[in-house]
Amino acid sequence: MVDESERQVDEGSVVENLEKNGQEFDQIVDIRVRKKRGFDLTFKLAVVKYAEQHSGEGAARQFHMDLNSIREWKKQKSEMTFQADSDGKCARLSGGGRKKVSEELEAKPCQWIHHMRGWNLRVSRKMIRVKAKEMYAVADDKRDGGAFEASVSWLFRFLRRNNFSLRTKTTVAQRDAPID
Template sequence: MRSYTAEAKLKVIKRAEGYGTRDAALKYGVNERTIRKWKVQKQKLSSCERTRRSFRGCKPKWTEVEVLLKEWVVSKRSAHRRVSTMMIRKEGLRIADQLGLEDFTGGSHWCHSFMRRNGFSMRARTSVGQPLPDNYQGKIKEFRHFVMEETQSIPLSNVGNVDEVPVPFDVISNRTVDIRATGEKLKPIIIFKRKTMPKVHFPDGVIVKVNDKGWMNETLMKDWIDECWNERQSYDPNPVNSMIILDSARCHLTDNVREEMKQCSKVAVIPGGLTKFLQPLDISVNKPFKENLRNCWEEWMSATENAEYTRGGKRKRPGYEVVAEWVKTSFEAVSTDTIIHGFDKALLENPDLDALNTSF
């Protein structure tokens, strides 16, 4: 059975209004009864998307919940606050509880139906892809060959990867995370954008640093070597028995840092533009880590009972110790299998050249 878009239906209606229903039926091969039905729906057809083909779907069961929830979503977006499906479901449950609706479960299917009924959609920020260097296939193979050759006699527990991950929170500026090929994790370093160390108690399992730019620099890179890499359980003072894999960030390549690294490990610098193929953290760890961190932040934002506000009515940011706990739990939640998968994909797999050519 043939279906018609709203745009096509309106075209048929226009013909029927000008030349009659029978003429339109003959011209477009549509039943006259169907055209009369479309005439009744003309207003709805004019206001919906041009590609819509039907108005099927049951009415919402919990109308009052959805009315209040829609107002909540609109108010959040008007204030330029992020709204996720998880937040919508939690707020729906809270409203239903206030209304005494015990049969409301706020499932994912209901959430997406609610969004469709109210014209909401999920969107993500777009970014410009990193350009691939010339002869990138050859550079990928050379790097993998170099790492495999240099690590033949090195235990996997002494092969590590370090990377910096910025977070767009009001309070976090940067975090440095470190993993090893066996799936083990070193303590993450949190770098706060400030000049003095916060006078709060931070949780065990993280290292906290500060600087006025909130970013990794030569001094902090040396701190990472001393306080993280050289403190690992499988530490071997002989530099030929370990390897650090890192990208070509400026703070990684200064003469002082390179000299410091060479005193404790071999170093493999990923060619510029190829971290998405050769950086284990980029491949499998950073995304789930940031998702875990985002979930912590959303839960904190949703818990308004004990929230504190400024005189201007804006919510105060989370404490430094709270953020440090988020980083700790989010990093711990990344599984060992996920880390091992990142190393395997970065260093063992052959790239799909067709996929690489169509990635951008």
């Protein structure tokens, strides 16, 4: 195993050697500590505009990013321009991400939960998962590709998508102490 002090010495010597060869320290840090970053549509369009004026490689160097991302953004320029006019703060184009298992499976459990709550009946997480499995079995618009599990993570995302919050019932509130 490498000791932490030895690792710092190794990184320091690498940085010194690269600085002697004429490379800037900022570029070295960006290369070594590359993290996935998110960008909004206005920034993406600015990078595409810069890439069209100069070059894709020049834009990649200027903004310290991957050339493949810039190429992909160039292909999506018209969609990004259209969506940036309405909302430039978003980072993804509409229609992106994983598709819902079934539109019916989004609407029917919501209706069932509202119905149960309307009758002041308790609705638990397990009840929602069991009911969702039952509803998926008879759904008309199932997505191909396997069985629906109604996992805990699906339930969490379903509740968040539909603005539901399930709280546990607590004991009766304590009474305030009498004021003397």
